[in-house]
Every structure is written in C-alpha cells, then in structure tokens.
Amino acid sequence: MRFTELFQAVPSFAMAIVLVAIFQPSVVLIVIAIAVVSWPLIARLVRGEFLTLRNRDFVHAAKLGGESNLRIMFTQILPNAAAPIIVMGSLMVATAILLESSLSFMGLGDPNVMSWGYMIGAGRTSLREAWWVSLFPGVAILLTVLALNLIGEGLSDGLNIRIDGRRRA
Numbered sequence: 415m416r417f418t419e420l421f422q423a424v425p426s427f428a429m430a431i432v433l434v435a436i437f438q439p440s441v442v443l444i445v446i447a448i449a450v451v452s453w454p455l456i457a458r459l460v461r462g463e464f465l466t467l468r469n470r471d472f473v474h475a476a477k478l479g480g481e482s483n484l485r486i487m488f489t490q491i492l493p494n495a496a497a498p499i500i501v502m503g504s505l506m507v508a509t510a511i512l513l514e515s516s517l518s519f520m521g522l523g524d525p526n527v528m529s530w531g532y533m534i535g536a537g538r539t540s541l542r543e544a545w546w547v548s549l550f551p552g553v554a555i556l557l558t559v560l561a562l563n564l565i566g567e568g569l570s571d572g573l574n575i576r577i578d579g580r581r582r583a
Contacts, residue, residue, distance in 0.1 A: 415461065418454040426451035430513055434522045441524050444517060448510045459502050463495035470494075497573035501566050508562035515555055530555050 421429075433447040467473065468491065476486045517523050518531030530551040537547030 415458070418457050421451070421454045427513065427516065430517060431520070431522065434517055439517075439522050439524050441527055444514055444523065447517075448513055451513070452506055452510065455506065456499070456502060459498060460495065463498055464491055467491045467494050497569075500573065501570045504562055504566035504569055508559040508566070511555065511559055511562070 430447045430451050437443050473490055476490050515531030518529040519535040523532050533551040534548045
C-alpha cells in the first residue's frame with residue numbers, strides 16, 4: 415500500500431497534466447493518464463473490503479470446509495465486496511469525464527477529437543458574441559456528471575444490505 419500512497423501524494427490533476435504534457439496528446443495517452451491517477455482509490459477500496467471480509471464467519475466456515483484461499487477469494491469474498499466496487503466505479507467515471515474535459519479545456523486533449531472541454535475552451539474567446547458555444551457543452555458535462563453521481567447513489571442504496579439481510583430504508 416506504500417506504492418499506492420506514493421501515487422496519492424501527488425494531486426491527481428497535476429499528475430495527469432504532467433503525463434499528458436510530456437508526451438504527444440492522444441486519446442490513448444489521456445486514457446492511460448486517467449487510469450494512472452485513478453487506480454489507487456480502487457486499490458485501497460478493494461484492499462479495505464477484503465481485509466474486512468476475511469475475518470467474517472462465512473470465510474472461516476469456507477476454510478473449515480477445506481476450500482483453497484484462491485477459491486475463497488473468488489467465491490466468498492469477491493461477491494461480497496462487489497457492491498462498493500461497482501458504486502466507486504460509477505463515481506470514477508464521472509471523475510474521469512471531468513478530468514478529460516479539464517485537460518481538453520487547457521489544450522492538452524487530442525486535437526483530432528472533439529470533446530466538451532475543447533468546445534468550452536474554444537468558445538471562451540467569443541463569450542460576448544456567442545455565449546451558447548460554451549454554455550451547452552458545460553451543461554452537458556454538468557448533466558452527465560450529475561446523472562452518473564445519482565446512478566452511483568442509487569447503486570449504493572440498492573446494493574447496500576445490512577448485516578441482518580434487510581435492505582436499508
């Protein structure tokens with residue numbers, strides 16, 4: 415986990431800017447930069463869930479039943495850890511959209527691909543004459559990120575089952 419803390423010590427947006435600025439901006443490089451700055455959050459979440467679940471009674475019962483550690487991990491722990499991972503994934507997609515839009519707004523996006531951030535950046539020079547050029551892509555980003563956050567919240571509520579088995583109200 416010290417390796418992940420090394421990546422978390424540097425702000426993710428600054429690291430993405432440096433990665434994209436060093437190399438020629440392309441879609442593949444932007445995806446790699448977003449992946450490099452996003453993986454520590456998932457790694458910490460998965461590790462925390464696995465450490466919490468490995469001391470539960472159903473894992474001890476599987477060990478007593480003679481199952482191997484790998485089988486316990488895939489059949490017992492991973493299905494129980496899937497809900498928070500899915501929710502975090504939906505929230506990370508929204509963060510990736512914001513990060514890509516920010517990079518494109520700053521001129522660090524792929525020049526061959528049109529994106530919402532690039533549209534906002536290109537429209538800022540003509541805000542007085544054509545304000546809608548920047549407004550509509552900004553609203554699209556806002557609505558998309560809001561929708562993904564609401565989906566994440568809904569998944570969190572739907573997948574969150576208390577220990578006694580009843581769904582949260």
